[in-house]
Amino acid sequence: MSVKKALITGIAGQDGVYLAKYLIAQGYEVHGLVRWDSDVGAFDRLSRFGRLGVSLDDVTLHIGDVCDPHNTLDLFYHIRPDMIYNLAAVSHVAVSFKTPTAAFDVISTGTLNLLEAMRRLTPRARFYQASSSEMFGNAPAPQNEDTAMMPCSPYGIAKLSAYHLVRLYRAQYDVFAVNGILFNHESPLRAHDFVTQKIVQGVKAISAGRQDCIALGNLDARRDWGHARDYVRGMFMMMQSDVPDDFVLATGQMHSVRSFAEAAFACAGMTISWQGEGLDEVGIDDGGTVRVRVDEAFFRPQELHALCGDASKAQRMLGWQPSYDFQALVRDMMEGADV
Ligand code: F7E
Numbered sequence: 001m002s003v004k005k006a007l008i009t010g011i012a013g014q015d016g017v018y019l020a021k022y023l024i025a026q027g028y029e030v031h032g033l034v035r036w037d038s039d040v041g042a043f044d045r046l047s048r049f050g051r052l053g054v055s056l057d058d059v060t061l062h063i064g065d066v067c068d069p070h071n072t073l074d075l076f077y078h079i080r081p082d083m084i085y086n087l088a089a090v091s092h093v094a095v096s097f098k099t100p101t102a103a104f105d106v107i108s109t110g111t112l113n114l115l116e117a118m119r120r121l122t123p124r125a126r127f128y129q130a131s132s133s134e135m136f137g138n139a140p141a142p143q144n145e146d147t148a149m150m151p152c153s154p155y156g157i158a159k160l161s162a163y164h165l166v167r168l169y170r171a172q173y174d175v176f177a178v179n180g181i182l183f184n185h186e187s188p189l190r191a192h193d194f195v196t197q198k199i200v201q202g203v204k205a206i207s208a209g210r211q212d213c214i215a216l217g218n219l220d221a222r223r224d225w226g227h228a229r230d231y232v233r234g235m236f237m238m239m240q241s242d243v244p245d246d247f248v249l250a251t252g253q254m255h256s257v258r259s260f261a262e263a264a265f266a267c268a269g270m271t272i273s274w275q276g277e278g279l280d281e282v283g284i285d286d287g288g289t290v291r292v293r294v295d296e297a298f299f300r301p302q303e304l305h306a307l308c309g310d311a312s313k314a315q316r317m318l319g320w321q322p323s324y325d326f327q328a329l330v331r332d333m334m335e336g337a338d339v
Contacts, residue, residue, distance in 0.1 A: 007079055009033040009066050009114065010087035011059065012045035014189040015130070019085060019232040021054045026236070030059045031079050033066065033088065048189050066110030069117075076117040083239055085128045086114055089159075092193060093134060096155035097301050107158035108165070115169045115177065126239050127177040129166045132159045133224070133250070133307050135181065141308035144248050145181065152302040167246070176244045180235050183250035183309040186329060187228040188336025195257055196225060200333045203264045206291060213290055217298025219258040219281065222306045226251045227324035227332065237318040250309020251322050258283075261292055263327065267334040 006023050010016050011032025020030050034046070049056055062079075064071040066088045089107050090096055096103035111129060118125050136143040137150035151157045166177045190197040195216065202214035226249070234249040255263075258274070261283060265272045272283040272291060283292030314320040324332065 003027065003029045004082045005029045005031060005079055006083040006085065007031045007033065007075065007081035008085045008087060009110070010089060010130075011061070012048065013087060013091065014048070014187055014191070014228050015185070015232055015235075016085075016087050017048040017052050017054060017189060018187065018228050019087070019235060020049070020059055021052055022232050022236060024054065024058050028083070031075075031081065032059050032061050033064050033075065034061050035065060036063050051189060066113055067105045069113045072113040072117040073121065076121040080122055081125055082122075083126050083128070084114060084118060085130075085235060085239075086111055086162075087130045089130065090155065093153045093155045093304075094300055096153055096158070100154035103154045104158045104161075107155070108161045111162035111165050115165060115175070119169065119173045119175055123173070123175060125176070126244075127166070127169075127175065128235055128239055129162055129177065129179045130235075131163045131166075131179040131181045131246070132156065133181060133183040133248075133309060134304065135160045135163060136304075136307065138304060138306075141254065141306045142252065142310040143307065144310040145246055145313055152304060153300070156304075163246075170244055178238045178241070178244045179246040180231075180238055181246060181248045181309075182231050182234075183224040183226060183248070183307060185226045185228045185231040185249075186333060188333055189228070190333070195221075196260060196333060199257075199261050199264050200330075203261075203268050203270075203334070207268045207270075214261070214292050215295040215298065216257060216261070216292060217295065217300070218303055219261075219292075219294065220256055220305070221303060222254045222256045222308070224250045224252065224254050224308045225260070225326060225329055226322050227329050230322040230324055234314060234318070234320045237314075237320050241318060245317070247314040247318065247320075248309045248311050249314055249320065249322075250311045251325065252309060252311060253326050254306060254308035255326055260330065263330040264334060265291070267331055
């Protein structure tokens, strides 16, 4: 029997590297799409592979761009993938307000290009779309597959259009295409500008005496944070199901940014107490030193206040369960090597 081939777009990101490792262990030949600038400059995205113990000899990287339909057709023609995991995105919600067209290009047009290439060249392949809880916007929690979606960021709206493309292609062309509606998922490989990793790196720097204080935005925002390791396993499980469908992956636990900071400081043996309100609120350590302050610059133009997922469909139909709870996630990020 020939070895199955998986193509991962956005392979150099947190989820891409975890997924590549998982698929290699399952015996897949893993191909990854990376942008031309992935290994230049100060931020070497490809270094995530080494940090997770994945050798670059075990993946075939292709330089390209999902926004270019010639490139996607070419990739499908040459690789003939059995599985496509579309993880390519401008994944920073705040950045999508500054570069909405870029967000739409990569997320919406990129998904369309891949679906078109698949239906023309590998119609029996399976397609995973990285949909996001950001699509729910401020719909009341808990959110599941039946919750009305009311996104409130260019990122969320672009993700919702890609989600509908997947559903259209499934209905119209009978292709196997699934949406994984994933709530926030983090790890030691998370980029520094997401709030969890920003807090973790800030606490480590404060403990080491390299930094005095962490500046954050909305401390009251609440998220359902899981571990990326659990979520890539869920992606794979969706692709094994008999019938293509859409699934929420989440822990069902919701915590505020404030409580994430408390938990991270606690891992470093520090207790934080809060004083003041709004922009004047500060987090103070036992010795009376300000360790957290609020900076308006980190607030979103439109905030998404409370996300908490109901993953009972994935539990029931796929047998998926997260293995990391909130405390285990914070610990793993705090214990992970500096990234
Ligand atoms: O923000 C608040 C911020 O940037 C979380 C992506 O993976 O998950 C992620 O999107 C919350 C927001 O993630 C800071 O206002 C406070 O309410 O870590 P984040 P996100 O926007 O939820 C979804 C599911 C995705 O699909 C996305 O691709 O934290 N917050 N202070 C802050 N956020 C940041 N980044 N920095 C702060 O200083």
